[in-house]
Amino acid sequence: MTTTLTAPAVPTRRRVLPRGFAHGGLLLVLVAIIVFASLRTDAFLSTNNLLNVLRQVSVVAVIAAGLTLLMTAGGMDFSMGGNVAVTTAVAAQLFAHGQSIWLTVVVSIALATVIGLVNGAVVTFTGVAPFVATLATATLLDGVALLVINGLSVSIDDQLSALGIGKTFGLPNLLIVAIAVLAVTAFVMRYTTFGRDAFAIGGNEDVARLSGITVARDKLLLYGLAGALSGLAGIMLLARLGASSPGTGGLQLQLTAVAAVVIGGTSLAGGKGTVFGTVLGVLLLGVVANVLNLLQINSYYQQISVGAVLLIAAVANLLQRRRH
Amino acid sequence: MTAEDPVVRVSDISKSFGGAVALRDVSLELFSGEVHALMGMNGAGKSTLVRILSGAQNADSGVMEIGGTAAGQLTARKARKLGIATVPQRRELVMTLTVAENIMLGDLPTRTSLVRWKPVRQLARQALRDLGIDVDVDALAGDLTVAEQTMVEVAREVRRGGRVLILDEPTACLGAEAAAQIHALVGRLCEAGVAVVFISHHIAEVLALADRITVLRDGRVVWGGQAKETDEAGLVRSMVGRDVVSTKPPRSIKKEQIGLRISDVGEGRFIEDFSVEVRQGEVVAVLGPAGDAQSRLFDLLSGRRRPDRGRLEVNGRHVRFGKVGRSLSSGLRCVTGDRRRLGLIPELTVDENLMLARDRLDRRRLHRRDRLARRAAPLRDDYRVVTLTPNPPVGLLSGGNQQKVLLAKWLGTEPVACLLEDPTNGVDIAAMADIHTLVDGLAAAGVAVLLASSDADEVMRLADRVVVVRDGRTIAEYDIDRISRDELVAVALGGAIS
Numbered sequence: 092m093t094t095t096l097t098a099p100a101v102p103t104r105r106r107v108l109p110r111g112f113a114h115g116g117l118l119l120v121l122v123a124i125i126v127f128a129s130l131r132t133d134a135f136l137s138t139n140n141l142l143n144v145l146r147q148v149s150v151v152a153v154i155a156a157g158l159t160l161l162m163t164a165g166g167m168d169f170s171m172g173g174n175v176a177v178t179t180a181v182a183a184q185l186f187a188h189g190q191s192i193w194l195t196v197v198v199s200i201a202l203a204t205v206i207g208l209v210n211g212a213v214v215t216f217t218g219v220a221p222f223v224a225t226l227a228t229a230t231l232l233d234g235v236a237l238l239v240i241n242g243l244s245v246s247i248d249d250q251l252s253a254l255g256i257g258k259t260f261g262l263p264n265l266l267i268v269a270i271a272v273l274a275v276t277a278f279v280m281r282y283t284t285f286g287r288d289a290f291a292i293g294g295n296e297d298v299a300r301l302s303g304i305t306v307a308r309d310k311l312l313l314y315g316l317a318g319a320l321s322g323l324a325g326i327m328l329l330a331r332l333g334a335s336s337p338g339t340g341g342l343q344l345q346l347t348a349v350a351a352v353v354i355g356g357t358s359l360a361g362g363k364g365t366v367f368g369t370v371l372g373v374l375l376l377g378v379v380a381n382v383l384n385l386l387q388i389n390s391y392y393q394q395i396s397v398g399a400v401l402l403i404a405a406v407a408n409l410l411q412r413r414r415h
Numbered sequence: 416m417t418a419e420d421p422v423v424r425v426s427d428i429s430k431s432f433g434g435a436v437a438l439r440d441v442s443l444e445l446f447s448g449e450v451h452a453l454m455g456m457n458g459a460g461k462s463t464l465v466r467i468l469s470g471a472q473n474a475d476s477g478v479m480e481i482g483g484t485a486a487g488q489l490t491a492r493k494a495r496k497l498g499i500a501t502v503p504q505r506r507e508l509v510m511t512l513t514v515a516e517n518i519m520l521g522d523l524p525t526r527t528s529l530v531r532w533k534p535v536r537q538l539a540r541q542a543l544r545d546l547g548i549d550v551d552v553d554a555l556a557g558d559l560t561v562a563e564q565t566m567v568e569v570a571r572e573v574r575r576g577g578r579v580l581i582l583d584e585p586t587a588c589l590g591a592e593a594a595a596q597i598h599a600l601v602g603r604l605c606e607a608g609v610a611v612v613f614i615s616h617h618i619a620e621v622l623a624l625a626d627r628i629t630v631l632r633d634g635r636v637v638w639g640g641q642a643k644e645t646d647e648a649g650l651v652r653s654m655v656g657r658d659v660v661s662t663k664p665p666r667s668i669k670k671e672q673i674g675l676r677i678s679d680v681g682e683g684r685f686i687e688d689f690s691v692e693v694r695q696g697e698v699v700a701v702l703g704p705a706g707d708a709q710s711r712l713f714d715l716l717s718g719r720r721r722p723d724r725g726r727l728e729v730n731g732r733h734v735r736f737g738k739v740g741r742s743l744s745s746g747l748r749c750v751t752g753d754r755r756r757l758g759l760i761p762e763l764t765v766d767e768n769l770m771l772a773r774d775r776l777d778r779r780r781l782h783r784r785d786r787l788a789r790r791a792a793p794l795r796d797d798y799r800v801v802t803l804t805p806n807p808p809v810g811l812l813s814g815g816n817q818q819k820v821l822l823a824k825w826l827g828t829e830p831v832a833c834l835l836e837d838p839t840n841g842v843d844i845a846a847m848a849d850i851h852t853l854v855d856g857l858a859a860a861g862v863a864v865l866l867a868s869s870d871a872d873e874v875m876r877l878a879d880r881v882v883v884v885r886d887g888r889t890i891a892e893y894d895i896d897r898i899s900r901d902e903l904v905a906v907a908l909g910g911a912i913s
Contacts, residue, residue, distance in 0.1 A: 284774060287782050291771060294760035301717055301757060302824075303743045303775035362762045 114356060116407035117371045120400070121378065128382040135385055142263060148377035149269035150175075150328045152370070154348040155355075156269075156276040157320035159369045161313050162352060163280065164289035165296065165361025168210060168314060169225040171321040172345025173232030178203045178325025180239035183335035186247040200322035206232065207318015211311040233341050244336040247329060255330030265327055272320065277366035289313065293361025351376055354404045375404060420483055421446050422610045423468070423499070423579055428477030430463055435803065437463040438474070438634045445579055445610040450601060452613045452625035452642070456654055456843035457813035460634040461614055465581055468612070469501040470494030500577030504584045504841075506564045510557030515539035517556050518571045542574040543567070547603050562593035566600055573609065580604060581612040586620065587841045591869070591904065592704055598624055616843055618647050630654055651844060661848040663876055664855050666696070673731065674863025675747070675832035677716075680725030685711050687887045689725070693832065693863040698854065700866040700878035700895075702907055708884040709867035710752070713836045716865075717749035718742035729832050743776065746831030750822060752840050752867070758821045761810025765802055766791040768809045768820055773828050798823035799849055815846035822853060832863040839873060851876055871904045883907050 128135040135141075154171050161168055178199045185195040210228055214221045257264045280286040288309050291299040300306045328344075329335060353359065354375060355368030379400045383393040421444040430438040438460045445451050455461050466472040467479070470489035479486045481497045508517045516523075518539040524531050539552045548566045556564060565585050572580060582601070586594040601624060604611050615621050621628060622642060630638040630653040638645070638653040645653075674695040681687050686708045693699045701709040714720040716727065721737030728734065729745040742749070751757040759768050766784075769791040774782075788806065798819045802812065809820055822838060838854065839847040854877050857864055868874050874881050875895065883891040883906050891906050898906075 282782050284779050284782050287767065290763060291760055294762045295756075297719075297757050298760050298771075300739055301719070301749070301751075302772040303740065304771075305740070362760070 114365075114368050114371055116410060117354065117356070117368065117375065117404055120404050120407055121371060121375050124375070124378055124382065124400070128378070128385070132382075132385050135382065140381070140385070142266075144377050144381045145266045146263040146331070147381070148373050149263070149265040150324050150331065151344065151348050151351060151376070152269040152373045153272045153320055153324040153327060154344070155351045155369045155373050156272050156366060157317040158348055158352045159355070159357050159364050159366055160276055160280060160286070160289055161317045162357050162359065163293050163361060163364035164310065164313050165293035166214065166310060166313055166317075167221040167225060167359075168207070168317045169222065169345060169349075170206070170210060170229040170232055171317060171324075171348065172341045172343070173229040173236065174203050174206050174318060174321035175325040175328060175340030175344055176236035177206065177232050177239065177340075178322045179329040179332075179335040179339050180236040180245070182326060182329050183245040183247050184239055186250050187245055192250060196326055199326060200319055203322025203325060204315050204319040207321065208311060208315040210318065211314025214314065215307050215310045229342065229345065236335075236340070237337055240335055240337070242337055244334050246334040249333070251326070251330035252333075254327065255333065265331060268323070268327060272323070273366055273370060280364070280366060285309065285312075290362060290364075293358070293363070295362075347376060350401055354401065372404070375400065419446070422482060424480040425468070426478045426480075428464075428467060428474040428479065430467065430472070430474050436634050438467070441477070441631070441634070441636050443629055443636070443639075445612065446627075447578065447608045447610045448605050449626040450605060450611045450613050450624055452615065452621040452628045453631070454615070454618075454621060454628060454650065454654055455631035456845055457815035459631040459654070459843075461631055462583075463634075464631070465501065465583060465612070465614070468494070468579075468581060469499055495575070495577075498576055498578035499581070500572035500575065500579070501581040502565065502568045502572060502583065502585065504587060506561070506568065508556040508564055508568060510555070512556060513552065514543075514550055514554050514556055514559070514567055515552040517567060518542050518552075518574060520571070522575070538574075542570045546570050546573060546600060546607070548600065560593065562589050562596050565597060569600060569604070573604070573607070577609065579610045579612070581614070583614045584616070584841065585613075586615060586617065589869075591871075591907070594620070616841070616847075618650050618844075621650070622647065632656060654843070655845050661851050661876060664859075666698075666855075666858060666879060674729070674861075675865055676726075676728040678726045678728075680715065680722050680727075682711060682715065682720070682722040682725075685887050686715075686722065689884070689887075689889060691865065691882055693865050695730075695863050696858050696861045697880070698858050698864040698866055698878050700868055700874040700881045701884060702868055702871065702874050702881055702903070703884035704869060704907070707869075708887050709869070710836070712834055712865070712867050713749055713751050713757075716742065716747060716834050717751075743772075746829075748825040748828060748830035748833040750825045750833065750835050750838060752836035752838075754817055754821045754840075759809050759817060759824075762808055764806045765795070765800065765809050765812065765820060766806050769794050769800075769824055769827070772824055776828055794823040794827045797827075798853065815842035818842050818850070819846065822850065826853065826857060830857070830862050832865070833857065834865045834867060836867045837869065838866070839870075871900060871907060875900050875903065 154175070158168065158171065181202060182195050182199040185198065210225055213219060213224045254264050259267060280289065288299065288304050291302065291304055292306055292309060296306060325340065328340060332339065351372035352369050355365065355372035357364035357368060376397070379397055383396055423445040425441065425443040427440045427442055428438055429440055441464060453461050453464065463472070467474050470491045470493055473488055479489065481499070486497065509520065515536045519535050524534040524538065536552050543550055543552065546569065548570055550559065550563050550567060556567065559567065569580065585597050589597065601611055601613065613621070613625060625642040628640065628642050628645065629636055630650065632654060672695050673692050675693040678690045680689045689708060691699060691701065701712065703709045715722050715736060718737055718739035718741060725736070726733065727736060729747050732745065734745040734747065735741050766787050770787055800816055800819050800823065809817060812820065818840065826833065835854065839850050842850065854864060866874065866877055878895050881893050881895055881903065882889055
């Protein structure tokens, strides 16, 4: 990888293997489930079903991308799901009041960004633990969302159907948006100083500050970014569902995103994280949910199975890392 | 001294990791009531040997006998049961619990599974008294000084039945007074019949304290014997494999301009009216006991803390206290003595740590690994950072190499003035000489260097002038060629000024 050697290089195993191997345990679990699913039901491997799975995980993927960057910097935002709920509610009401698509989208995402920045300001300037601060805002936002739609389902008809069910070159537009977000996030984390600042802040905030990194500004930006991506995810979710109802978004969505990021190997303590791992985490959760549906398993067991897979993936991930 | 059998006998132990040999045919005997010093440079194999002795790792080959019987496959638990205890370099106390609880941890006296607090404190007090340690059992471990924490940890291990005690650099971060407390404790341990393995980089300390010395180099025993059979020069030659010369070059201070001026700084009861001026190309040391005023300078000059009063000027320009950005843009560079907490980011690679500050100062936006490596390469060469793999996380390097990365990170950014806090903390003798040469180079380049130190020898080697502080006050100031080392130590320890 580098060409500078000051001592005879000892080839290490890690360098020889492809990059994805760092997530070998996770990949193995994913492949095992895919093989199992395709043996049990023909429907799984059909193009339609696969595209459907990808369409469904797109929303989680966008949230998880923002969360990966934020958690790498040692932050946490539990209110992204709540932010999604508020965004969908506000956007649905704007549509219901006859506003144009562009205005609606811009206002919703701007609002979500502001919510993120407020989170960031609280965490950065008061020193309240991010977990606590954003759990509070999460609850608050869930309530606000219900208030905005007055506890009723608000339909948007087919105003966002181009995004929700449209396809480009055979790929769902939702998926394309998600891939773009993931790719940009991966680029930022690997190739920009801002991304590397996130690793530094997550690794040791004091050292980062002393090294001339503008920690407070970076953290605000990261929370703002998490908010903006929640807004985008909210628009995507609204486009897919065609309506904002009580319980859209919220804590369930949030927990799925957190689970995906953590399964993907991003450290809860900060300093470590990859978008590739997060993608695997998102896919794993999406595939498991889909397979359980296809096999028509009782929804109680579905929940139990998802929990079990989470546990297995987390353990596989850790065992994998310990060997290095 | 003893004709009896050794408590621990290690014969022909070898250990390698992957392709790298860490220990080769190492033999060692430990006797009760003796201090056995283990010396060697960073990476010589001391830590591996300690891990094998304490059962944390097993040797590839060789025999280890404890109390005359072969120990076989040791585990950490088994080693402890057989009386081998380690006091590692980093404190292993629960900082939020009291001294008494820490000493009795894992062995709290209970009745019907409820903790009986009275015996907890009694037994803990007894354990401390047996070793002549004067520490309050009700104090929180986190409130103690580092030396006191070390002593509490020793007391805990002895109470648990430690007959062989491995002390890993117990005096590394301590001032003279605190180190003396530890030395006295080691003496009492020997009287109590404990076999002490003492690891240290300080040669004078080892010669004064040890009965036997084993020197490791590149995983082999290069010298072993009674301490009285060797001297300082001999030990250095064994450790490094050559003579290490670290003499002070003649320094011609031509510049008259003040590079760094600190005036009338006061902060609570820690610093009272501290003033110092450093000319460009001059090295001025602030010497005091560990934890005294000189240890506060880093926080103040780096912008982490704002003092109650005082003024800071770099090259004649006023710099506001309390802002990291202001401090950096003035050209002042502060190198911490606490590289774990304030110096490096262990998860990030060597190259990234090296360029962490430089790239931010340059306001670089993009990050390319190959280019980063190219920019970091000259720093690695200049500061002789040695790594086994091309670019490992910096946390995997030896202490000496980490320290060099830390210095390179800051001093590679064209400083106008710099503060160096204990720049050779925990590094071996060769690295120390390298670092001293680097500081000479800084001065020669016209940088105003302020050295915060608790080590009189280092001050004598590096400084042109020395300011002695005690209890937050400046008590004396000397040109370094007007005072001898012993006089300086006497002043620093509170002796009268002759």
